[in-house]
Amino acid sequence: METTEQATTATKTSVDFQDVYKAFIARGRSDDPILALADVNFRVEPGEFVSLVGPSGCGKSTCLNLLAGLSKPSSGQVMHHGAKVESINTSVGYITQDDNLLPWRSLMANVELALEFQGVAKAERQQRAQEFIELVGLGGFEQHYPHELSGGMRKRAGIIRTLIYDSDVVLMDEPFGPLDAQTRVILQAELLRLWERSRPTVLFVTHDLVEAIALSDRILVFTSGPGTIKRDYKVELPRPRDPFHIHETPGFDELYDALWTDIRTEIEKSRGSGVG
Ligand SMILES: Nc1ncnc2c1ncn2[C@@H]1O[C@H](COP(=O)(O)OP(=O)(O)O)[C@@H](O)[C@H]1O
Ligand SMILES: [Mg+2]
Numbered sequence: 001m002e003t004t005e006q007a008t009t010a011t012k013t014s015v016d017f018q019d020v021y022k023a024f025i026a027r028g029r030s031d032d033p034i035l036a037l038a039d040v041n042f043r044v045e046p047g048e049f050v051s052l053v054g055p056s057g058c059g060k061s062t063c064l065n066l067l068a069g070l071s072k073p074s075s076g077q078v079m080h081h082g083a084k085v086e087s088i089n090t091s092v093g094y095i096t097q098d099d100n101l102l103p104w105r106s107l108m109a110n111v112e113l114a115l116e117f118q119g120v121a122k123a124e125r126q127q128r129a130q131e132f133i134e135l136v137g138l139g140g141f142e143q144h145y146p147h148e149l150s151g152g153m154r155k156r157a158g159i160i161r162t163l164i165y166d167s168d169v170v171l172m173d174e175p176f177g178p179l180d181a182q183t184r185v186i187l188q189a190e191l192l193r194l195w196e197r198s199r200p201t202v203l204f205v206t207h208d209l210v211e212a213i214a215l216s217d218r219i220l221v222f223t224s225g226p227g228t229i230k231r232d233y234k235v236e237l238p239r240p241r242d243p244f245h246i247h248e249t250p251g252f253d254e255l256y257d258a259l260w261t262d263i264r265t266e267i268e269k270s271r272g273s274g275v276g
Helices: 004-012 060-067 107-117 122-135 151-163 181-198 209-215 252-272
Strands: 015-024 034-044 049-053 075-080 092-095 169-173 201-205 218-222 229-234
Touching (some): 015 060, 034 060, 107 122, 122 151, 122 181, 181 209, 201 209, 209 252, 229 252
Parallel strands (some): 049 218, 169 201
16 A cells, blocks of 8 residues: 555656666577666656757667666656556657558548547547648648658658657657758757647657657656666756757856767776777
8 A cells, every 4th residue: 555645645646757777688688688777766757858868778768668668667666646657658659769650541641540449439539640741841741642652751750640649658769860960950940849738747768869859857867777867957947948959058067078978988887898
């Protein structure tokens, strides 16, 4: 039985990683597991936008997979609204680096997909999809198929397709990775506008420190593998933010330098150990 006080804290906290370790056993080599995460502890409050940054291979994607219930911690626990995540977590939306649009469905039909699964009536589905399509400037392309859209347009479609069903937590794993710098900044601005509408909790993985600063309330810096949290930065820059001019905002330079110093130390450590 939980005490009343614990229960209250649990419902308030959206995401809670408690003493999480994750080891992977590579192809039957059970004698030599790879420790991906060690002693990971962090909490995310409802509506917070939190970025995870750190050297490649430090366990960022593993964290998202644990919260999505796609994988289980080796020890410790991952809590979502006070309940342990033990199987596929249907209250998260997951946006990966690939847009995962269905090639045989039009833009409109792709955006409607989740609402269709939820049994939302066709007229309402189309109205909501249309609204989101307009919000990201894709009006006029409703009947186009994914191969007829640019990379940036497909990315927008993938994002609104996930945000349309108001999931409580949105996981984004380097969603703007393959795009050119200009398109990235435009999409960052659009993402912030979409996020402001319903303020879901967001866990956002990026290797772009400027992007992390422009978007986040907090930035968690991971150590090189096994990943653990090295530093938890609060981003104090005021909102609403303008990703086009974020580097001119007072406080930006200091935060960027601090983040970069941390990351560089970790990258050098992983080089030194022959990993990465
Ligand atoms: N399914 C898996 N099987 C074996 N090893 C894995 C698996 N997934 C991830 N790993 C290992 O765990 C570590 C962390 O991976 P990952 O979470 O993908 O890092 P990041 O997203 O920070 O680049 C890496 O060493 C990676 O090789
Ligand atoms: Mg990754």
